[in-house]
Amino acid sequence: MKEEKKRIRSGFIFKKFEEENKSPFDKLFEIFKELITHTSGDFDEAIEWLRQLDVEYKLTDENYSIDDFIEDLKKKGYIREEITPNGPGMAITAKTERAIRQQALNQIFGKLKKSGTGNHSTKYQGAGDEHTGEFKEFHYGDSLDRIAMTESLKNAQINHGAGDFKMTEDDLVVEETHHKSQMSTVLMIDISHSMILYGEDRITPAKKVAMALAELITTRYPKDTLDILVFGNDAWAISIGDLPYLQVGPYHTNTVAGLQLAMDLLRRKRNTNKQIFMITDGKPSCIRERDGSYYKNSVGLDPYIIDKCYTMAQQARKLHIPITTFMIAQDPYLERFVREFTQANHGKAFFTGLKGLGEMIFEDYESNRKKRIKG
Numbered sequence: 001m002k003e004e005k006k007r008i009r010s011g012f013i014f015k016k017f018e019e020e021n022k023s024p025f026d027k028l029f030e031i032f033k034e035l036i037t038h039t040s041g042d043f044d045e046a047i048e049w050l051r052q053l054d055v056e057y058k059l060t061d062e063n064y065s066i067d068d069f070i071e072d073l074k075k076k077g078y079i080r081e082e083i084t085p086n087g088p089g090m091a092i093t094a095k096t097e098r099a100i101r102q103q104a105l106n107q108i109f110g111k112l113k114k115s116g117t118g119n120h121s122t123k124y125q126g127a128g129d130e131h132t133g134e135f136k137e138f139h140y141g142d143s144l145d146r147i148a149m150t151e152s153l154k155n156a157q158i159n160h161g162a163g164d165f166k167m168t169e170d171d172l173v174v175e176e177t178h179h180k181s182q183m184s185t186v187l188m189i190d191i192s193h194s195m196i197l198y199g200e201d202r203i204t205p206a207k208k209v210a211m212a213l214a215e216l217i218t219t220r221y222p223k224d225t226l227d228i229l230v231f232g233n234d235a236w237a238i239s240i241g242d243l244p245y246l247q248v249g250p251y252h253t254n255t256v257a258g259l260q261l262a263m264d265l266l267r268r269k270r271n272t273n274k275q276i277f278m279i280t281d282g283k284p285s286c287i288r289e290r291d292g293s294y295y296k297n298s299v300g301l302d303p304y305i306i307d308k309c310y311t312m313a314q315q316a317r318k319l320h321i322p323i324t325t326f327m328i329a330q331d332p333y334l335e336r337f338v339r340e341f342t343q344a345n346h347g348k349a350f351f352t353g354l355k356g357l358g359e360m361i362f363e364d365y366e367s368n369r370k371k372r373i374k375g
Contacts, residue, residue, distance in 0.1 A: 024064035025072050031059070032069075033103045036092060038204055041245040043079060043090045092244070100244055104212040108358030138172035146174040182271040183369040184225045186262040187213060190280035191230045191246065192253040202328055203248045205354045206279050209361055214240045216362070224369075227265045231258030233286055233294060237265065252286035252296050256305070259312040259323070266321055273372045274321045276347075277361060281328035283337065284309050301337055309337075313345035322372075323347040324364055326357060 022030075031053065035046040047070065054060050060069075070090075073079045078096045082089060135151055156167040187210055195203040210228055217226045218240075229237045232251025235258040258278070266274045284305045287295045297305065316323055323345045327338050335351055342349040350360055 024060065025069060028059060028066075028069045029073075029078075029099075030103070032073075033096070033100050036096070037100055037104075037207060037244060038201075040247045041092055043092060094241065097241055097244055101211040101215040101240070104208040104358075105215040108208060108212040109216065109362055135173040135175055138169060138174050148173050148175045181273055182223045182225065182269075183221070183273045183275070183372065184227075184266055184269040184271055185213075185217075185274075185365065186227045186229065186265050186276050188235075188258045188262055188276065188278040188280075189228065189230050189246070190253060190258075190278075190282065191232050191248050192251045192282055192285075193248060194253075194282040195248045200354070202281050202354060203246065205357055207243050207246050209279065209358045211240075211243050212358055213361065213365065214243070216365075221369075225269060227262075229258060229261050229265070231255065231261075233257075234288065235261040237261065252294075252298065253280065253282045253284050254286040254288060255280070255284040256287055256308045256312055259309070259316065263312075263316055263319065263321065266319075272320075273369065274319075275368050275372065276316065276321060276323045277326065277364075278323060279326045279328065279357075279361075283334055301333060306337060309341055310344045313341050313347070316347075317345045322368065324368070325349045326361065327351050328354060328357070 028050070032046060032050060035049050036043070039045040039049070047066070050059075050069075051066055054066055060066060070079075074090075076095075077093055078099070079090045080093050082091045135148055138147065138152075152167065152172045155171040155173065156165065159168075159171055160166050189203075189206050189210060191203065195206070214226055214228070217224045226240075227237060228240065228243070229235055230246065231254055232249050233254055235254060238246065255278075259276070262276045266276070283301055285296060285298045285302070287305050287308055289295055295304070313323060323342070324347055325338055325342060327334065327349060330351055330353075338349045338351070348364065350364075352360060
């Protein structure tokens with residue numbers, strides 16, 4: 001924890017606030033959102049860190065203290081009182097969770113802007129819901145809601161003259177539209193113990209990516225769906241609201257369980273455009289057998305476990321579900337496994353550190369949905 005505090009103190013999040021003309025509350029709130037993400041939603045710990053940072057960086061003055069900030073958090077609905085095992089305490093609210101997601105989106109995707117209703121266009125024209133600016137003759141069966149009145153009136157005047165105005169079916173035109181399609185994505189996050197080993201916090205960036213992707217989809221592509229699951233010894237789905245509180249556990253890496261759950265979730269989606277994103281930093285090291293027992297092997301790449309992974313990749317390929325793997329590790333033998341896994345699925349793989357992970361996932365999300373929807 002000391003190393004984590006040191007890392008946050010020296011991070012970029014404090015350098016920018018001196019340059020921005022913000023209120024005392026807004027300045028502290030930006031830092032608080034970052035801290036609450038690192039502490040997995042622990043309000044008391046985040047405030048403790050904030051007080052320490054205040055001592056070191058002089059974040060407050062005699063006119064506005066940390067206690068004033070806490071009172072404002074209460075008044076603005078960002079925290080609420082609750083009963084904890086240690087007695088009365090404070091917890092963040094859904095309003096704060098949303099603010100954290102928005103901050104993650106801004107941090108990761110930078111100048112990305114919302115664009116209209118933000119849904120996906122296919123190459124098919126007809127009774128869709130996105131206007132193209134092109135027109136065609138009205139035919140029986142076309143929706144009356146799509147009749148372009150201005151163009152139809154113009155045709156009537158040209159065809160029959162303006163003196164004795166009349167309009168016939170032959171004068172009517174309708175505007176072409178594109179069908180809007182959905183993309184269903186499952187984001188898999190590795191929460192095995194290695195995600196916090198070796199002096200590097202890998203789970204917090206993974207959480208930020210998930211929160212940013214969730215905020216992007218709900219605001220820019222509201223017809224898309226995003227399911228998030230975590231996998232350690234087992235795999236289970238989590239809600240968007242769970243993300244700030246996500247923690248690493250003392251788990252091995254059951255990649256097969258994660259892929260099984262991901263495909264189960266996608267089978268329930270009615271649209272045809274589906275994909276899986278997997279963020280992991282370690283090798284598959286665990287399988288749950290039919291009798292409920294676990295087969296685990298953390299030494300090297302176990303052929304039994306690896307073959308199960310390849311089988312899952314092939315199953316996803318048969319279901320036309322591409323898997324994009326973001327491997328936060330650079331061991332040659334792991335890279336070889338990921339390449340073979342990717343080949344079995346006909347998916348994609350990125351071997352990356354934490355820097356740029358969010359941008360990479362966003363770019364691949366955009367690229368995949370365009371290719372899948374138009375292809």
